[in-house]
Amino acid sequence: MLANVVWHKKLQILLDLTQDDLDHPELPGLWETVYRTDRYYGRLGVPVSERDLQCGGVCRDMNVDASIHLRMRNGRREAVHERREDEERHTAPMSDEHKAYQERILRAADEGGFSGDSEVRTRVGRSWIQTDTLVEGADGRRIGWEIQMSTIDQNGLRGVRARAAKAAKNGITPAWHTDRAAYAQRNDTHWTRSDHLPAYVIARTGDLRIVSGFRVLDFWRCDVRTLYSCPDGIRRCGKTHATPKPRDVLFDDMVRQTAAGTIVPVQFRAGTTVHRFWATNADRDRLDDLYSDDTQLLAPEPETDPAARASRNRPTCRPAVAPIPVQAPPPQPGMPAVIPAEPSAPAVEAAPMDTEEHEPRSGQTPDISTGLPSELNVLQQVADEARHKLEQLQDHHERDLQRQAWRDAAAAAQAAVTHYARAKRLNRYEVEKGASPWVVDTLILDLLDPEEARKTADGDEGLLGRVQGRCRGPVRVHARGDLQEHRRRPGHQQEHPASLGAAGP
Numbered sequence: 001m002l003a004n005v006v007w008h009k010k011l012q013i014l015l016d017l018t019q020d021d022l023d024h025p026e027l028p029g030l031w032e033t034v035y036r037t038d039r040y041y042g043r044l045g046v047p048v049s050e051r052d053l054q055c056g057g058v059c060r061d062m063n064v065d066a067s068i069h070l071r072m073r074n075g076r077r078e079a080v081h082e083r084r085e086d087e088e089r090h091t092a093p094m095s096d097e098h099k100a101y102q103e104r105i106l107r108a109a110d111e112g113g114f115s116g117d118s119e120v121r122t123r124v125g126r127s128w129i130q131t132d133t134l135v136e137g138a139d140g141r142r143i144g145w146e147i148q149m150s151t152i153d154q155n156g157l158r159g160v161r162a163r164a165a166k167a168a169k170n171g172i173t174p175a176w177h178t179d180r181a182a183y184a185q186r187n188d189t190h191w192t193r194s195d196h197l198p199a200y201v202i203a204r205t206g207d208l209r210i211v212s213g214f215r216v217l218d219f220w221r222c223d224v225r226t227l228y229s230c231p232d233g234i235r236r237c238g239k240t241h242a243t244p245k246p247r248d249v250l251f252d253d254m255v256r257q258t259a260a261g262t263i264v265p266v267q268f269r270a271g272t273t274v275h276r277f278w279a280t281n282a283d284r285d286r287l288d289d290l291y292s293d294d295t296q297l298l299a300p301e302p303e304t305d306p307a308a309r310a311s312r313n314r315p316t317c318r319p320a321v322a323p324i325p326v327q328a329p330p331p332q333p334g335m336p337a338v339i340p341a342e343p344s345a346p347a348v349e350a351a352p353m354d355t356e357e358h359e360p361r362s363g364q365t366p367d368i369s370t371g372l373p374s375e376l377n378v379l380q381q382v383a384d385e386a387r388h389k390l391e392q393l394q395d396h397h398e399r400d401l402q403r404q405a406w407r408d409a410a411a412a413a414q415a416a417v418t419h420y421a422r423a424k425r426l427n428r429y430e431v432e433k434g435a436s437p438w439v440v441d442t443l444i445l446d447l448l449d450p451e452e453a454r455k456t457a458d459g460d461e462g463l464l465g466r467v468q469g470r471c472r473g474p475v476r477v478h479a480r481g482d483l484q485e486h487r488r489r490p491g492h493q494q495e496h497p498a499s500l501g502a503a504g505p
Contacts, residue, residue, distance in 0.1 A: 004016065004017050004018050004057065004079070005017070005055070005056035005057040005060075005128075006053050006054070006055070006056050006068060006070075006079050007053070007054045007055065007056035007060055008034065008052055008053060009052050009053070009054060010052050011052075014056045014128060015030070015034065015056070017077045017078075017079060022034075031077070034053075034070070035070050035072075035077075037052070038051060038052075038053060038069055038070045039070075042069065048067045048068070048069050048082040049067040049082065051067065051069065053067070053068050053069065053070065053079070054066060054067055054068060055067075055068050055079070055081060055086065059081075059086055061130055061159065061163065062159050063159025063162055063163075064086070064159075066081055066082070066083065066086035067081075067082045067083075068080055068081050068082065069082070095149055095199075096199035097149050097179075097197070097198070097199045097202055098132075098147050098149050099199070100199040100200075100202035100203040101133075101145075101147045101149075101177065101202055102118045102132060102133050102145075102147065103203060104202060104203060104208070104251070104252070105133045105135065105145050105255050106118065106133065108251070108252035108255040108256055109135045109255055109256065109259060111252070111256070112255070112256030112259060112260065114135055114136060114137055114138075114256070114259040114260075115135075115136045116133060116134060116135040116136060117133070117134055118132065118133045118134075119131075119132065120133075120134040122134075122170070122172070124166070124170050129144075129166060129167055129170060129172065131144040131145070131146070131167070131172065132144075132145055132146050132147050133145040133147070134172070135255065135258075135259050136259075137258070137259030137260060137261065138259065138260050138261055139261065140171075141173065141258075141259060141261060142171055142172045142173065143172075143173050143175055143255075143258050143259055144167050144172040144173065144174050144175065145175045145176075145177060145255075146163075146174065146175070146176045146177070147177055147178075148176060148177070148178045148180070148183060149178065149179060149180075160176065160186075160188050160189055161188040161189060164176070164188065164189035164190075173258070173265060174189055174190065175190060175192065175258060175265075176189050176190065176191050176192070177191070177192045177193070177194070178191060178192075178193055179193060179194055179195065179196040179197070180193070181193065181212070184212045184213060187273065187274060187275055187276050188276075189276060190213065190265045190276045190277060190278060191212070191213050191276075192210050192212065192213030192214065192254065192278065193210065193211060193212035193213055194208060194209065194210055194211060194251060195209075195211060207250055208250065208251040208252065209248050209249070209250060209251065210248060210249050210250070210251050210254055211248055212246065213277055213278055214246070214247055214248070214249045214254070214263070214277065214278045214279070215244035215245060215246060215247065215266070215268075215277045215278070215279050215283075216244070216245050216247050216279065216280070216283060217242045217243070217244055217245075217279060217283040217286065217287060218242065218243045218244075218245055219240060219241070219242050219286060219290070220240070220241060220242075220243065221238070221239070221240050221241075222234075222236055222237045222238060222239050222240070222241055223236055223238060224236055228241070228243060231270065231271075240290060241290075242268075242286075242287055242290055244268055244275070244277065244279070249263075254278070258278070261281060262280060262281055263278050263279070263280060263281070264278070264279065264280075264281050264284050265277075265278055266278065266279045266283070266284050266287065268287070373416075373420060375416060376413070376416050376417060376420060376431075379409070379412050379413040379416050380413050382409045382412070382413070383406065383409040383410045383412070383413045385409075386402065386405050386406035386409045386410075387406050387410075389402055389406075390402045390403055390406050417431050
């Protein structure tokens with residue numbers, strides 16, 4: 001098998017056969033000297049393993065001594081391995097999963113505002129550092145991602161620590177990622193692991209979770225109240241200790257936050273073992289403080305968002321956060337403008353209240369007749385108006401446009417119902433059941449003409465039964481002549497949908 005990079009044991013330099021000067025312009029005539037020496041050893045019968053040349057590419061990266069010899073074929077320089085197992089190490093192609101991880105790292109870094117490249121060779125003195133994917137982070141950080149998807153022997157694993165140490169020595173933070181649990185349990189470098197997934201799952205934009213390699217540090221004081229045992233072997237020493245706890249993190253967030261410096265590599269000593277994992281920079285700083293002086297440890301910064309509070313008494317139990325305002329969608333061209341509902345008096349609470357006025361806790365104004373917020377009535381009216389206009393159109397293109405407008409209005413009404421039900425800790429059925437009376441009124445107006453309305457009002461039980469059979473709630477009969485006046489009332493609805501805003505053609 002051919003190799004493009006050769007390691008010269010005596011000169012202690014790497015020779016790039018793709019360059020005319022072997023990437024050493026300071027040494028003129030280097031190729032002729034090395035080639036004639038190797039051919040001379042061959043004529044003397046010196047074994048290839050005892051010569052001065054070794055593979056400086058994949059074999060050297062995996063810490064394997066692979067002897068090679070040089071030859072010329074059709075004017076082309078070639079370096080040939082001595083053993084077949086060394087050749088097979090070069091013939092293994094990059095897997096689709098490996099390529100998918102490289103593409104995902106570059107995409108995640110670009111979304112975070114960081115640049116990167118794959119298969120980067122960094123010159124270090126007389127040698128190189130080969131990196132699968134190198135991300136240029138903030139403040140000069142360089143994160144070198146190494147993807148290890150295939151099974152390698154113990155010789156290759158022994159080279160992981162050397163490669164990671166060489167990268168860290170030259171300003172590159174090594175980040176090794178794998179899908180093998182055996183590799184992730186090693187402490188030779190900072191490993192992260194994801195589940196074994198096919199390439200098409202890795203490449204798409206969905207969530208990809210790191211299940212091993214990230215920790216959060218739990219800082220605790222060793223006293224009689226603690227649940228942990230003292231790591232120093234003392235019953236209760238009174239000092240502060242730290243315990244790492246595994247946590248999952250999204251792969252894309254890991255790429256961006258390591259480049260930004262908010263997630264950093266940590267070395268945690270437990271007894272005689274040094275564990276290497278990733279943690280937040282805040283945990284790393286507190287751990288450094290603990291190691292510097294374990295008797296003084298600053299408390300973590302409090303969270304900026306206060307915890308939500310609630311009362312135990314219904315129906316006034318509400319989270320202590322501002323409600324999300326419900327916005328009505330803009331009216332479509334040709335639709336009548338929505339008349340805002342008039343504010344009504346606040347609902348009477350079960351507990352006694354002071355005589356002084358209190359401002360409502362929510363931005364939603366309840367309707368007098370239904371007890372529901374007027375915003376629900378307005379949104380439902382907009383959806384019903386859109387559906388009514390849809391039923392009157394004949395042109396196919398106009399119906400498509402109006403159908404989309406009706407669906408948008410219905411979706412807004414559904415969202416408002418969901419938000420109100422969650423805020424009041426009700427289910428949707430209870431909200432829709434309470435909304436049924438103001439939904440039914442207009443339905444009756446559309447069903448009955450003035451003559452039928454008068455018959456029903458006069459006590460025609462048969463007609464009243466047929467009307468009630470088509471409705472869910474009680475029937476309040478109005479004449480069609482009162483339709484315009486009836487529609488001016490807040491909370492009026494024109495249809496009787498199966499669910500709020502959801503029925504229609």
